[in-house]
Amino acid sequence: MHSLTAVRSEVARRPAAPVRHSQHGYDDALDTDALDHSMLMMGAMMAYPRNSEIFGENEPAEYLYKVVSGSARTYKILSDGRRQIGGFYLPGDIFGLEFADEHTLSAEAITDSKILVIKRSAINALAGRDAAIGKQLFNLTGRELCRVQDRILLLIKSAQERVASFLLEMAERVSGDNSIELPMSRQDIADYLGLTIETVSRTLTSLEGAAAIEVPSSRRIVLRNRLALSRMNG
Amino acid sequence: MHSLTAVRSEVARRPAAPVRHSQHGYDDALDTDALDHSMLMMGAMMAYPRNSEIFGENEPAEYLYKVVSGSARTYKILSDGRRQIGGFYLPGDIFGLEFADEHTLSAEAITDSKILVIKRSAINALAGRDAAIGKQLFNLTGRELCRVQDRILLLIKSAQERVASFLLEMAERVSGDNSIELPMSRQDIADYLGLTIETVSRTLTSLEGAAAIEVPSSRRIVLRNRLALSRMNG
DNA sequence: CGACCATTTGATATGGATCAAGCGATGTGG
DNA sequence: CCACATCGCTTGATCCATATCAAATGGTCG
Numbered sequence: 325m326h327s328l329t330a331v332r333s334e335v336a337r338r339p340a341a342p343v344r345h346s347q348h349g350y351d352d353a354l355d356t357d358a359l360d361h362s363m364l365m366m367g368a369m370m371a372y373p374r375n376s377e378i379f380g381e382n383e384p385a386e387y388l389y390k391v392v393s394g395s396a397r398t399y400k401i402l403s404d405g406r407r408q409i410g411g412f413y414l415p416g417d418i419f420g421l422e423f424a425d426e427h428t429l430s431a432e433a434i435t436d437s438k439i440l441v442i443k444r445s446a447i448n449a450l451a452g453r454d455a456a457i458g459k460q461l462f463n464l465t466g467r468e469l470c471r472v473q474d475r476i477l478l479l480i481k482s483a484q485e486r487v488a489s490f491l492l493e494m495a496e497r498v499s500g501d502n503s504i505e506l507p508m509s510r511q512d513i514a515d516y517l518g519l520t521i522e523t524v525s526r527t528l529t530s531l532e533g534a535a536a537i538e539v540p541s542s543r544r545i546v547l548r549n550r551l552a553l554s555r556m557n558g
Numbered sequence: 559m560h561s562l563t564a565v566r567s568e569v570a571r572r573p574a575a576p577v578r579h580s581q582h583g584y585d586d587a588l589d590t591d592a593l594d595h596s597m598l599m600m601g602a603m604m605a606y607p608r609n610s611e612i613f614g615e616n617e618p619a620e621y622l623y624k625v626v627s628g629s630a631r632t633y634k635i636l637s638d639g640r641r642q643i644g645g646f647y648l649p650g651d652i653f654g655l656e657f658a659d660e661h662t663l664s665a666e667a668i669t670d671s672k673i674l675v676i677k678r679s680a681i682n683a684l685a686g687r688d689a690a691i692g693k694q695l696f697n698l699t700g701r702e703l704c705r706v707q708d709r710i711l712l713l714i715k716s717a718q719e720r721v722a723s724f725l726l727e728m729a730e731r732v733s734g735d736n737s738i739e740l741p742m743s744r745q746d747i748a749d750y751l752g753l754t755i756e757t758v759s760r761t762l763t764s765l766e767g768a769a770a771i772e773v774p775s776s777r778r779i780v781l782r783n784r785l786a787l788s789r790m791n792g
Numbered sequence: 793c794g795a796c797c798a799t800t801t802g803a804t805a806t807g808g809a810t811c812a813a814g815c816g817a818t819g820t821g822g
Numbered sequence: 823c824c825a826c827a828t829c830g831c832t833t834g835a836t837c838c839a840t841a842t843c844a845a846a847t848g849g850t851c852g
Contacts (some may be wrong), residue, residue: 400711402711402792403792404792406714408710408711408714410707410710423696423697423699423700423701423703423704424700424704428704428707462657462696463657465657465699465700465703466657466658466699467657468703469657469699469702469703469706470657470658470662472703472706472707472710473644473662473706475710476642476644476706476709476710476713477634477636477642479710479713479714479752480640480642480713480752482839482840483839483840509798509799510798510799510800511798518713518714519840519841520840520841520842521798521799521800522799522800522801522840522841522842523839523840523841525799525800525801526800526801526840528800529800529801541849542798542799542800542848542849558636558637558638716807716808717807717808743830743831744830744831744832745830745831753808753809754808754809754810755830755831755832756808756809756810756831756832756833757807757808757809759831759832759833760808760832760833762832763832763833775817776816776817776830776831776832
């Protein structure tokens, strides 16, 4: 956490949350407003440059993080040098939830990002007084568990199915419509899906050939035929 | 839940837990005694014959289950007909924890099993009065999340690494020593590891050839060289 | 413009899937 | 008690999806 600029004043100037939970892509019934509000009140807004470390594996897990702008990834480096990405976090998403005292994954900013950082102890104290907050934390955890279970199902499927699922997931999270601006590189996607960068690239090319998507520039992808993509999901 | 025998009397007759949490294989500091005790007091002991359904996907998740004897598996059938096993549960293990109102996986007894079944509403009521129980539930969830994350790491590795990890995991859970009696079939193992039955079988044969294990009978496996197996874990 | 990095494309290798057959244990009916 | 069917597992042969190695292309920044 070097070379970071605390920009807490932004929070003070804008008491209305600039990012609403509805943007995080999960349209569950439960709202996180009480938690949102507390985080805004008590958190520090930090700026992380592209590719900078937010926390490292095995560091004490003292904080909870909420993406305000930009994007982050969590990951683990395996002993053979490969990198497995645990998840991508977009504006509105919360990450850094841990059950042990230490982080089991590292986290980095993918793009220049503003991230709200809150002490876990402060959140826990709040949860003790406000049951709604405890419930929201619990729900966040449950959602994380579902997300991870879904990824297990993904990892036993074909490359085409994995890439198609990824695109549909991102389209839902990043925007309502069919045009996606991906913050992450092909290597990030590959490490998330358990594929190589070449396979991801080839699969995108082939999906484009099948008129399921368009790739006007490497980071922008337009879904042309969602139904076809869904069918690939198995 | 047809053709099941409620054998609640066993609980009444044996107020001292017949299965201690230490048998569940996780040697974390936190104990689940308070939860154990409540489950024994309030749960019904049920007998499930081999391969019988314990609950089905999309059924309301009204109960929590604790294996007393035997073993269980959770699983999901994919649209292409393949089966993914979510987890194996051995004596002492708790399963059926859900965040939604419905189960997202189905569960079956692997062998004839005795399973303690407790209403979630009863547990939740208890958790409201006893913070220790709430904490234990939370920890169970966290442990489940870690377990699932570990499996993601497993699924991107080679067949040999997956099988080696599986054997080490089982050795730790099923017994302290090097001899494992597996309750599940090769097909179960394959569906757990995302491999085919042939690959699992061949891999075991090759590990035997490498003197890492012995396979005196198909369900019994002796770890001969744990270090070699660990090294395969990546 | 030239260096650099991300991405795509091409050629080849390979690990695991698939298809198919054999084997050993278990159980059943004659 | 044995012949035979069944089931779970292993072994063999072949195929294919994805990895690997290598090179070309394109976009960005000093």
